[in-house]
Amino acid sequence: MRFQPVIGLEVHVQLKTDSKIFCGCSTRFGAEPNLNTCPVCLALPGALPVLNQKVVEFAIMAGLATNCSISPTNIFARKNYFYPDLPKGYQISQFDLPICLAGHLDIAVGDQTKRIGITRIHMEEDAGKLVHGQGGGSGVDLNRAGTPLLEVVSEPDMRTADEAVAYLKKLYQIVTYLGICDGNMEEGSFRCDANVSVMPVGSGTFGTRAEIKNVNSFKFVKAAIEYEIARQCELIEDGGKVVQETRLFDPNKGVTRSMRGKEEAHDYRYFPDPDLVPVVISDDWIKRVKNELPELPEVKFNRFLTEYSLPEYDADVLTSSRPLADYFEQCAQTCNNAKAAANWVMGELTRSLNDNGIAIEDSPVSPAQLAGLIKLIDGGTISGTIAKKVFEDLWKNGGEAAAIVEQQGLAQVSDTGAIETAIDQIMAANMGQVEEYRGGKDKVFGFFVGQVMKAMKGKANPAVVNDLLKQKLAG
Ligand SMILES: Nc1ncnc2c1ncn2[C@@H]1O[C@H](COP(=O)(O)OP(=O)(O)OP(=O)(O)O)[C@@H](O)[C@H]1O
Ligand SMILES: [Mg+2]
Ligand SMILES: [Mg+2]
Known part of the structure; x- marks a missing residue:
């Protein structure tokens, strides 16, 4: 059976703001654990989020640069799940009313261009980080909690790992050009979840997707997608069924592994965050941002x-x-x-x-x-x-x-006298080659140029050397 792979990417772009999305804490990477925290990002009772205006501006920039429409009113929603790096028990994100909708990027595929749809771009906060194996247990570092992110969700428009990488590189180029992301992939400032499925050629109905989480290099994205395509094709050929699940890529082994299946999938119970008012964006603001785009x-x-x-x-x-x-x-x-x-x-x-x-x-x-x-x-x-x-x-x-x-006396010698002397000496010492040249063997010319340059310690003007050599060799 022949299969057609289908790929859609969710990209997390960490925004280069000085402070976090809902509080004034610093976003600096590499600080002592839990130093950059406050009641808001620690989720202490009674603390209320206040939206960072810069984040909205950066999101508008990203939307305009990727041909999206900007929603004049958009809202934040709570995405509920439990994990120790998420102190509130929910992540503030956007759900049914994101800030940017329906954009696209054109990528080069061979000598053609292909348009990849962008479903949406939304603003959200990052979670903290677990640090394992310290002091015999695990610790949590909440410095990253509340760092502003954009999630850029593509349509399932890519068909090969190379197309996915081309799309990703294009998006990377745009957000770094805009200056809204530092582009440091090793530190996770630009990372992607790759959704991959395969369907029999001509079937017209997409297969079930697996989602490979948090891949943070172009090379790994390519390897992860290629592995996943091969795994799904093989599975189906052997009579199996792809299950919807979240997988992790192991860069050392070059394989993806199941992390959690659909049964364990989260029911996020999204609902509008009552602590944040709707974000209202005026036409004037959009125009101003558009005029200032690099x-x-x-x-x-x-x-x-x-x-x-x-x-x-x-x-x-x-x-x-x-x-x-x-x-x-x-x-x-x-x-x-x-x-x-x-x-x-x-x-x-x-x-x-x-x-x-x-x-x-x-x-x-x-x-x-x-x-x-x-x-x-x-x-x-x-x-x-x-x-x-x-x-x-x-x-x-x-x-x-x-x-x-x-x-260092490196200036080139254009003085014909010095060059002529060198040529005369070299011709005299290489009469055999002179005869060959005169007999029609043009290739020997290069030999003479090399010799003269060597004699002049590379400092002779090549144009002058050529002219003089031609004259003298012609005899
Ligand atoms: N059958 C499919 N094969 C491959 N990719 C798909 C398929 N169906 C959807 N996708 C892609 O999967 C991605 C889904 O992302 P989206 O953010 O909408 O939802 P999610 O993955 O369920 O949520 P979360 O943000 O919590 O991970 C999109 O990029 C979409 O193009
Ligand atoms: Mg998503
Ligand atoms: Mg996803």
Whole structure:
């Protein structure tokens, strides 16, 4: 039997606000356990939540950027369940009236684009965290309790693990561009629940879904979904039935395991939270947020194509993150050579940053410094080969490219006299190759260029070397 997989994602986006969603406690990660707490997030009797306006603004931004409509009135609801990391016994979330509805994102599938529907985006609070194995038991850390989250729920529109990853990456790119999420997946700031089912090809009725909880890397999402698809197909072929359940992905073994089945599924008994008034959003507010939205990745990509005449590949790589795009633009505008800036940023700079595990925001070579180096190449002062050495020097010691070239005497020799002398000597020492070249073996030309460059310690102007060599070899 052939099966068609069906995938829908629920993504939890942790919002980059200073304080929690319903109280003034700090959201800082890594503080001493239970330091960032107060009667509201500890759920002490009588404490009342007050909504953080920034959370609503961030939700509107996310909704607009994902083509959703913003609900002018939306309400918070209590999602009831018991777990020791949830002191109130319910999570404040949104249920039937969420803040954003009916959006979509377009993803690239091969050379086509595919539209993935976004059912809803709602605001909610995070739970605390259990810390096991300390002092012989388990402890609870409520620093995270009340941290603001957006849950972005997709339609079951994806058909392969790769489509799911493409959607996830697109969403990640958008929320980090918007600056509403720090994007730190290891710390759980962007994590997803993957819903997976399979149906016989052509059946038209979706199969029963399993939900893989809290996957926090693109690689794991792909592995988890692929494993789950294979598991369900095999199960059905063996005459079994997929049961609706929650599963966990084990990244070490690459398998998913049942966590709880439908029988143990929660009845959340959702109802409107009587402690919070409805959120009313005016048209003016939406307009203001819309006007202040930063340039989004797709728009930036298209602008890079037209404004800098970059190839699609370059524009795609350079707009993959906002700091990378900003770095490129500053460099390109300073050196006035966009393609060279693109090559250096995607090549030498990215390689050095990766090798040293440094984020581009902390690059030891600034856009202006790199632009200075590119100007020296464009002006014919140094060759590309020497430029790589200068870059290394900039990376290690800072300073300015022009000063380094000057101090170390790296400027390229365009003086024809010095180059001619070198050519004459090399031709005299390699008469055999000279004859071969004159006999029609053009390839030998490269040999001569190499020899001359070597003799000139890489500092000869390549264009001048080429011209002179052609003249002299022609005899
Ligand atoms: N048959 C199916 N196969 C795969 N995915 C599905 C299927 N049916 C629904 N989905 C996806 O499952 C997800 C359901 O998320 P939703 O938040 O609506 O409910 P939930 O998972 O029941 O609730 P909770 O937020 O408590 O986890 C959506 O992303 C939807 O696209
Ligand atoms: Mg959900
Ligand atoms: Mg779910």
